[in-house]
Amino acid sequence: MTSLNRFARRCLLLLVLSAPAAFADETLLYPAIPGSGPASALVIHGALDLPQIRPLLEAFHRDHPRIELRYRNLTTLALHERFLKAPSEADVLLSSAMPWQYRLANDGHARSLETLEAQRWPAWARWRRELFAITFEPIVMVVNETVIERFGEIRSHADLLALLERHGEALAGRVVTYDPATSGAGYTYAIEESRLSPRYWELVAALGRTEADLAGTTGEMLEGLIEERYLVGYNLLGSYARNRLVDQPHLRIVVPEDYALVTQRLALMPRLAPHPEAAERFLGFLISETGQAVLARDTTLGAIHPSLKGPGTAASLRRQRGEALRPITLGPGLLATLDDLKRQALLTRWRREFTRQEGR
Incomplete structure (x- = not known):
């Protein structure tokens, strides 16, 4: 040696x-x-x-x-x-x-x-x-196979919203996502999705009604999913999920078909x-x-x-996923997300929607 x-x-x-x-x-x-x-x-x-x-x-x-x-x-x-x-x-x-x-x-x-x-x-x-x-890292969902067997395939954000709205009681406390107030990455995804999807706030409200847990890192979410404290994870770093879940056949990584942010x-x-x-x-x-x-x-x-x-490259992923991939733009627009007033406004609305009760 x-x-x-x-x-x-x-x-x-x-x-x-x-x-x-x-x-x-x-x-x-x-x-x-x-x-x-x-x-x-x-x-x-x-x-x-x-x-x-x-x-x-x-x-x-x-x-x-x-x-x-x-x-x-x-x-x-x-x-x-x-x-x-x-x-x-x-x-x-x-x-x-x-x-x-x-x-x-x-x-x-x-x-x-x-x-x-x-x-x-x-x-x-x-x-x-x-x-x-x-790097070129899609943001993904992770779903326990028992959820798919019981409620059907989850392929998109629309599917996730429908799952939470129809079966929220069955999933109460078993869903996890980022806390945008404490995670820089989580906040970035929140503001990007609020611009990208007209139904984003419906999804945040559905997460709240499902009593979703809020985490600071993808690692925390993955540990909870592996231990089956959680059955659904939303907005995880796909790179971490792929690395950590190689030997976890009960967990499926979902790159959303409608759109997938790429960080x-x-x-x-x-x-x-x-x-x-x-x-x-x-x-x-x-x-x-x-x-x-x-x-x-x-x-x-x-x-x-x-x-x-080849495998493991942005070029390969683009061939597979095409227009569904939405890389976050590296440019001056990122500064707007850190404007103190805009940041406070987004976090205030996020908390309001997350704690919104049905019918209010």
């Missing part, structure tokens, strides 16, 4: 118990491997669970063994708040909370990546050369990054054909690189 492999196996998984509650996180640490040339460091803050990010980190570390690599896994809002409190702490930020990432770049917090690969990255998947979408994880290098050269190397790796091939082969995140067409 080579020294590189021995060090890779010594990768440390640390649960940071001493951090303040708001910033508690899991950390992966890949130590620098002794050898020729100067050692460096790289700190990545991401809202991306460890099983998904690990193949990318390991591949990068194999190619850059002299870089000590530290990855902190945070929730979307915790990541954003931590950056605002300590803008020089991390070298790269990765998050699926697209409006928050866009705001950071728009407010001047991101450094530009001046490489040929950055210039060639698809225009729909980047903003200037400061913010890069690196993308956005990567940026903070302007005050403590290790800018290492940050450039990592971001360059994320959008390279090599890095994207790792993403397509070893994760369920969906690669974007235009040269990749």
Whole structure:
């Protein structure tokens, strides 16, 4: 076994118990491997669970063994708040909370990546050369097979609404979705769907009447579905569901046929990054054909690189689902979702509809 492999196996998984509650996180640490040339460091803050990010980190570390690599896994809002409190702490930020990432770049917090690969990255998947979408992840439902056997197939948002309206009592307390007030990703999906579907608010009201539980992460929802505390999950990250439910035949992943939001994880290098050269190397790796091939082969995140067409890629998913896929647009429109008055208005209506009683 080579020294590189021995060090890779010594990768440390640390649960940071001493951090303040708001910033508690899991950390992966890949130590620098002794050898020729100067050692460096790289700190990545991401809202991306460890099983998904690990193949990318390991591949990068194999190619850059002299870089000590530290990855902190945070929730979307915790990541954003931590950056605002300590803008020089991390070298790269990765998050699926697209409006928050866009705001950071728009407010001047991101450094530009001046490489040929950055210039060639698809225009729909980047903003200037400061913010890069690196994944293509549909938002899905997860349904227990017993629900399908008893009440019929669930293929669309309309089917879900009909299920909740007709059989809400049978499903009371057994449905789960994001809490848009506490989850950046959940809020993003809520505002996008409120624009996209004229029946969205009917669905929110039906979720409320069914006494749906509200969660902060897809991971929480999946655990409840696996344990069968929940029978239906709405608006989960499809990438996490595919990865977690491989050995759960009683749970079916549903990519809605009427429309399916697609989120993308956005990567940026903070302007005050403590290790800018290492940050450039990592971001360059994320959008390279090599890095994207790792993403397509070893994760369920969906690669974007235009040269990749096979399984695990955006191109493949577009061939399968066509116009039903509705990627969230990476552009100035994201800022409107963070306007304080608009945000408060949406959350106020969401709470009102969710707590609305039948006939009122």
